[in-house]
Amino acid sequence: MEMQTETEMEVEEKICRCWRILEFYSGIGGMRYSLLRAGIRGRVVEAFDINNIANDVYEHNFGHRPFQGNIQILTPLDLDKYEAHAWLLSPPCQPYTRQGLQKDSADARALSFIKILENMSHMMQPPLMLFVENVVGFETSNTHKHMMEVLAGIGFVTQEYILSPLQFGVPYSRPRYFCLAKRKPLSFRNPSCNNLILRTPSPFMPSKNNQSTDGSDGNDGNQEEFNSSCEPIINFLETHFLTGNQQEYMTFRFGTEVVSSPADDGGGTYKNAWDIYSVAPSLIERWGNAMDVVFPESRRCCCFTKSYYRYVKGTGSLLATSGDINSRLEAPSLIELGLRFFTPREVANLHSFPAEFHFPSHTSLRQRYALLGNSMSVAVVAPLLQYLFSESTTSKIPTLSKDIC
Ligand SMILES: C[S@@+](CC[C@H](N)C(=O)[O-])C[C@H]1O[C@@H](n2cnc3c(N)ncnc32)[C@H](O)[C@@H]1O
Numbered sequence: 310m311e312m313q314t315e316t317e318m319e320v321e322e323k324i325c326r327c328w329r330i331l332e333f334y335s336g337i338g339g340m341r342y343s344l345l346r347a348g349i350r351g352r353v354v355e356a357f358d359i360n361n362i363a364n365d366v367y368e369h370n371f372g373h374r375p376f377q378g379n380i381q382i383l384t385p386l387d388l389d390k391y392e393a394h395a396w397l398l399s400p401p402c403q404p405y406t407r408q409g410l411q412k413d414s415a416d417a418r419a420l421s422f423i424k425i426l427e428n429m430s431h432m433m434q435p436p437l438m439l440f441v442e443n444v445v446g447f448e449t450s451n452t453h454k455h456m457m458e459v460l461a462g463i464g465f466v467t468q469e470y471i472l473s474p475l476q477f478g479v480p481y482s483r484p485r486y487f488c489l490a491k492r493k494p495l496s497f498r499n500p501s502c503n504n505l506i507l508r509t510p511s512p513f514m515p516s517k518n519n520q521s522t523d524g525s526d527g528n529d530g531n532q533e534e535f536n537s538s539c540e541p542i543i544n545f546l547e548t549h550f551l552t553g554n555q556q557e558y559m560t561f562r563f564g565t566e567v568v569s570s571p572a573d574d575g576g577g578t579y580k581n582a583w584d585i586y587s588v589a590p591s592l593i594e595r596w597g598n599a600m601d602v603v604f605p606e607s608r609r610c611c612c613f614t615k616s617y618y619r620y621v622k623g624t625g626s627l628l629a630t631s632g633d634i635n636s637r638l639e640a641p642s643l644i645e646l647g648l649r650f651f652t653p654r655e656v657a658n659l660h661s662f663p664a665e666f667h668f669p670s671h672t673s674l675r676q677r678y679a680l681l682g683n684s685m686s687v688a689v690v691a692p693l694l695q696y697l698f699s700e701s702t703t704s705k706i707p708t709l710s711k712d713i714c
Pocket residue numbers: 334335336337338339340357358359360363378379380381399400401402421680683684685
């Protein structure tokens with residue numbers, strides 16, 4: 310009995326030591342996987358998303374169904390009740406994408422984010438830390454300007470980054486904007502980066518994998534420079550889709566270890582995988598010139614968008630299953646390269662989602678691609694979160710100390 314009480318106390322103490330975190334626009338849980346990978350002692354006290362299917366996936370993987378509804382309806386009082394120390398937000402990016410109309414704050418999809426920012430100014434206890442993810446282009450928007458004004462008004466100090474998985478050894482080009490904000494008296498470990506937009510992870514990751522991109526165009530800096538330090542795409546492929554030669558290559562390079570998950574996506578529904586992932590010759594004939602073709606040995610592929618698989622132009626790379634990287638030049642036609650789409654599991658691997666991540670069986674292939682396309686790179690977000698939560702010692706916590714021992 311005594312033992313039992315002791316254990317309970319330990320458990321309670323552990324819970325007490327957690328940061329209380331809110332995850333807005335939770336989707337399929339990219340932020341939550343990043344928190345896990347970062348090893349943050351935090352508890353997601355609530356997640357919020359309007360999308361039913363995204364919430365199914367989140368619940369399937371985390372055992373908790375996010376609050377389903379429009380974030381816009383949340384009041385300062387509602388938000389205060391969560392007593393959260395940190396807010397993680399990845400609002401819709403369509404208002405700011407280069408391909409879109411760039412309606413910015415006039416786009417209805419921007420309203421919930423603007424509303425939640427404004428709510429912060431009216432809260433009794435605004436969060437102590439904030440993390441925002443969006444597309445490149447957000448940093449020049451009106452919404453961004455408004456965000457910075459609100460944050461400054463309630464005593465936040467900020468650091469901003471534009472980073473891509475290519476800078477973290479992952480052969481995947483997905484540059485994204487990130488804002489890290491801490492409310493005074495909390496401070497960043499590296500305050501010399503306050504009020505700057507940086508294109509390098511060096512302030513928080515001074516290691517061989519990251520390379521300075523200061524002065525780049527925001528699209529990934531010097532691609533060739535990154536390519537040499539990235540793993541080959543083959544490491545992210547489902548091994549049961551590899552050809553005999555490619556499997557030999559894997560065995561030669563990595564012994565018998567299987568790097569990517571060989572499992573199907575949870576439901577076991579897609580047995581004739583080759584058929585559903587191969588690119589139809591008619592599509593190759595029509596759009597071949599616009600296709601981004603990569604090989605298993607390639608060390609870079611393009612960003613997968615939510616329209617991948619529905620469209621081939623500009624939505625993500627296609628994988629050549631015959632020949633090698635030199636074949637692109639030698640092959641008389643793209644059709645000979647045996648092009649196929651990356652599978653959802655492979656896209657998840659390139660997003661650095663853990664092998665335990667699965668889709669519930671009722672989600673369709675298109676829904677899986679759409680949800681993944683909206684999600685984020687855990688390889689990039691995890692170290693950013695680690696940096697955000699570091700140096701936030703309890704002695705500096707002004708008012709919300711009751712949950713932190
Ligand atoms: C860019 S995605 C974020 C995805 C998420 N970070 C992930 O890892 O999957 C934006 C998400 O916000 C949700 N969303 C958009 N507007 C919303 C609103 N007004 N209220 C609640 N959720 C919203 C969408 O359903 C979508 O899942």
